Amino acid sequence: MATQAAPRKAKITVYIAQTLDGFIADSNGKVTFLESYEDTTGEEKPDDCGYAEFYETVGALIMGRTSYELVRGFADWPYKGKMSYVLSTSVIDDMLPDTKCFQIKGQPSVDEQLRNLIAEIEKDLKEGQCIWVMGGGVTIDAFLKANLVDELDIFVLPMMLGSGVPLFPVRGGGASIQSKLTLTRLEKRAKGIARLTYDTKAK
Template structure:
């Protein structure tokens, strides 16, 4: 029997739970002294599929000056609008939960939820997330875009491990199902 693919959130947040400022800035994150790539390359090798919300995709493309950073991976961008696919991504304008339930049945490595908060909220409510790898930055923003939105859902987690990358702390959780 083949292993079922796992859906993993791998993301950085401020100590008070924000993934960006109200203005969508991550400048605060890039000021923190890490260690190497803070485990990114190791994690990136475990996935072959990436799921992104449209707002996060737009931010990435602006930040990367139009150069899509996730080459050689199957990338799906969820959008409320119908958009034409590119060489790098397929735009999905259909039910996120149904699409993802079909995707995890396919052969492959794990699936990475890149962001953002709205997309994650849909996955949490749909009980689709298998693991959370949260890298905590020693910064308190006070306000901004929260990683976890208020909603009618609950996840029980089991701590798989912790690591530090200089000033960052990584918390790795398995979702109890």
């Protein structure tokens, strides 16, 4: 009888754009401001901020319900062929193909429920595939609080919104925050976008 394989440990990545003042969506939850950063220079290989390369490695996505509803409003679901797990406190009827609702319940702790979700997802991942915690701020924050983020890949847009949905909502602070980060990459991308990549687990 074959010995059971050790549990796969998939890298959990946050890959997201924010304005310099820290917003990932405007006050109406819209991300239309992102459009002006699409590289339309007509170059043969427009700068996609490493998205294609990153997306290639993604085995599954996790998002909050608000992000799901936002993306669902687009013409096409952009993550076909990869399973997206949608966090919600209530059941969502009529889920799109390649999406699954993960209901957050009153107990056990949210941290434990998220760890269970990750373990569940890891069963279906191929070697080297990562899990993309796509957004929004509340979902990312929950994963940060649970110490479940390995990499933060943040694209700082050269603009300010003044208000909107923050990437990092203000919370009470405390010991569960991943406070020490290691800057592993700093890149100037097209249109004045600064890419800051952090390893949260390095010592």
